[in-house]
Amino acid sequence: MTGPGTVLGRLYRAAPVVQDAVLAAALLLPDLFLFSDFALPHVGVADRLLTVGYAVLGYAALAVRRRAPGAVFCCVWAHALGGELLTAAGTFDYSPTLALLAALYTVAALRNARPAVLALVSVAVPVALSVRAALADVPDAEQLTSLLGVACFYGLLNLEVWAVGRWVRAGRAAAVRDRLAVARAEEAVLSERARTARELHDVVANAVTVMVLQAGGARHVLRTDPDRVENALDQIESSGKTAVAELRHMLLVLRTEGERAAAEGPGFGLADLDPLLNGVRQAGLIAHLRVTGVPAPLTRNVDLTAYRLVQEALTNAAKHAGPGAVTVVRLDWHGADGRLAIAVEDDGRGFPSATRSDLSTGHGLLGLRERVAVCGGTFEAGPVGDDGFRVAAELPTAKLSPQEVGA
Known part of the structure; x- marks a missing residue:
């Protein structure tokens, strides 16, 4: 046709x-x-x-x-x-x-x-x-009138064509700016979506892992050790409340975007490691904390990233190494270099658990790598020794104003 x-x-x-x-x-x-x-x-x-x-x-x-x-x-x-x-x-x-x-x-x-x-x-x-x-x-008597008419015709014609060209160029430039603005907005949405997914993973994965392991341990001693069962139930309740509090805080941040900085508050950081370690210890993990050097101030983002790294590494140790595994958390403060080195290493020699293989989401280490990269740090994770696993990162520290210091 x-x-x-x-x-x-x-x-x-x-x-x-x-x-x-x-x-x-x-x-x-x-x-x-x-x-x-x-x-x-x-x-x-x-x-x-x-x-x-x-x-x-x-x-x-x-x-x-x-x-x-x-x-x-x-x-x-x-x-x-x-x-x-x-x-x-x-x-x-x-x-x-x-x-x-x-x-x-x-x-x-x-x-x-x-x-x-x-x-x-x-x-x-x-x-x-x-x-x-x-x-x-043109006769001499009509020269002036004709000159004005012809000059205006050619002059205005060229000027109008030129002006249309400039207007088209301005329109194209505005369209390009609009497309870039849309692309930046879409990128920001994807980045926020990824950040929210990381937060949800870190909050839920740790709490659920501890709760499942505690419930599994309580079931085995249900009739022989009531005190241990009661302790496990207390820990399950505490983990659940902590997870709900974190989820509530996250929803508050997402719903009040205009007041986000105020809503975030200090959040979690290295100051909250003791409750975290106690939680995995109650789940059967033998966890130790080693700190060297003089602690330096961290931005809120870096402090939260450090906490999440330790949290995810301990959760992985509880899931994969199992109860009874020895895990060491090391914080090495290098004040002269302005860096904080974090390493979480387990020996992989815990007791077998029939439930822990079903707890992995497969996104924990990927989320940690993204978090550390956003903070300007370096990240590595992999096997160590015969059966162990090591998660390590270096994060930047800085001299900050009191308003910037997290914790």
């Missing part, structure tokens, strides 16, 4: 050089009929062929106008100037106009302000020659 719609659709999808060639061909005939003697009956065939041949030379350059707008404008400008000079010399009667307007528009739409203004100013030369040629046969 063919038709105007189909032809226009194919032209829209064609390469720019094809589109510009079609534009050049579409402007060529109106230019010849309106601004030359091509259509006059007294003009001979040879003169018409000469006029057409010269016109084609100028319009051919328009085929690459978008690829090289400045060079094309110079070629078309020289073509227009040559046409005026040849007309003045009596070779033919032709004032190239539409090709120059197309080249002027292209420079205005695709180039910066300086070359666009230079192009507009330079157009005055061939325009002045066109005005002069138009007044050649």
